[in-house]
Amino acid sequence: MFAVDEMCCDLPKECVVLCMPNSTSYRTILYHILAWAVFITYEVLLVELISPTKTAWWEWACWYTVNICLFYFFAHVVLQYTVKHKQLLLLPLLVPAIIAGYITIQVGMEDVINLFRETPKSFTLNKVFLLRSTWRCIYFLGFSTAYWFTRQTIRNTKHINHMKLQRLQAEQDKAELTKGLARSQNALLQAQISPHLLFNTLNFIYNSVQDVSPKASKGVLLLSEVMHYALQRVHEDGKTDLQHEIEHIERYIELNQLRFSYPLHLQLKCSGQLQGRIPPLILLTFVENIFKHGDLTDPSQAASIILSYNQNQLHFSTKNKKRKHRPGRGYGIGIQNAKTRLDEFYSEDKYTLAIQEDEQQHSVCLKIKLT
Numbered sequence: 001m002f003a004v005d006e007m008c009c010d011l012p013k014e015c016v017v018l019c020m021p022n023s024t025s026y027r028t029i030l031y032h033i034l035a036w037a038v039f040i041t042y043e044v045l046l047v048e049l050i051s052p053t054k055t056a057w058w059e060w061a062c063w064y065t066v067n068i069c070l071f072y073f074f075a076h077v078v079l080q081y082t083v084k085h086k087q088l089l090l091l092p093l094l095v096p097a098i099i100a101g102y103i104t105i106q107v108g109m110e111d112v113i114n115l116f117r118e119t120p121k122s123f124t125l126n127k128v129f130l131l132r133s134t135w136r137c138i139y140f141l142g143f144s145t146a147y148w149f150t151r152q153t154i155r156n157t158k159h160i161n162h163m164k165l166q167r168l169q170a171e172q173d174k175a176e177l178t179k180g181l182a183r184s185q186n187a188l189l190q191a192q193i194s195p196h197l198l199f200n201t202l203n204f205i206y207n208s209v210q211d212v213s214p215k216a217s218k219g220v221l222l223l224s225e226v227m228h229y230a231l232q233r234v235h236e237d238g239k240t241d242l243q244h245e246i247e248h249i250e251r252y253i254e255l256n257q258l259r260f261s262y263p264l265h266l267q268l269k270c271s272g273q274l275q276g277r278i279p280p281l282i283l284l285t286f287v288e289n290i291f292k293h294g295d296l297t298d299p300s301q302a303a304s305i306i307l308s309y310n311q312n313q314l315h316f317s318t319k320n321k322k323r324k325h326r327p328g329r330g331y332g333i334g335i336q337n338a339k340t341r342l343d344e345f346y347s348e349d350k351y352t353l354a355i356q357e358d359e360q361q362h363s364v365c366l367k368i369k370l371t
Helices: 026-050 057-084 088-116 127-209 214-231 242-259 282-293 333-345
Strands: 266-272 303-310 313-321 351-357 361-369
Touching: 026 057, 057 088, 057 127, 088 127, 127 214, 214 242, 242 266, 242 282, 242 303, 282 303, 282 313, 282 333, 282 361, 333 351
Parallel strands: 266 303
Antiparallel strands: 303 313, 313 361, 351 361
16 A cells, blocks of 8 residues: 555654654655555545535545554554564554544544534434444554555565675675685795795805805895895794894895995994894884985995893984985885884884984984883
């Protein structure tokens, strides 16, 4: 009888409403209005064609207002309450009470409407009236029940389809996860094979050039050690020993010294008991920045790297003269990545990073509380 939208929601139990719930879409309300208009037009035309007496439009409006209220009251209040609270045994008691209330309203409506008729009609509370009113009430209760079941069926179907989509999505995610795991396992196997091949190759090159060029062989050895550190396993907390990081920085500096035919003016100073753990390669990022963008050819402005450790606090600072024509590609990306990694490992109160820069010099000051 009615076009129903699955978006309908339950009305408050304490309310008797004359329209659909507030959260119902305007389209659904329009469907209900059109359905009632068609239904009422059909009944009114049928009665007007069969009955010899004519009924004013306002009388029809009064009667159908009661019927519409009965329809929605039974669906959204009575059925909704009894089903939701599992009180279906109340229905055999509530339905006769509703029928009795409906008949009482019909009697009252007849008396009130008679007061406004130009020609009052005689009204007798007899068996025919009671049967007609009872049937009319049961008629709309039946429509209301069908509407409620249709609405619940649509809602349940919607929920089932949603659950199926969720299950399908979960299966797809699981399949993607399985594929990703397989790719990771393959990548791990490749990562295990590639370093072995790399180190074996570097070892071959080292042995081949050792007698020919001691400088080249030393460079290959340093490169092998640098690569080995970059690929080595870290601790469970994702960090490496501070002492290992410093040794790696020393090898990296020595390797870069071999690259150039002229001396590089760079000083590395370490003091204190260098203990604790830090994220791997975090300090090297700032050292690499010196070689990429710094001028290390001026002995009067030699670059410096200073490390000190005191009372569980690491102090790391760099200072270097800037190149006049520094490479623009990738400038600042390494520093930004270092900041991101520091944020991942430490809270704001555990570290400070200060970077100062002018036209001539660039400096970094990093302090980390190591626990």
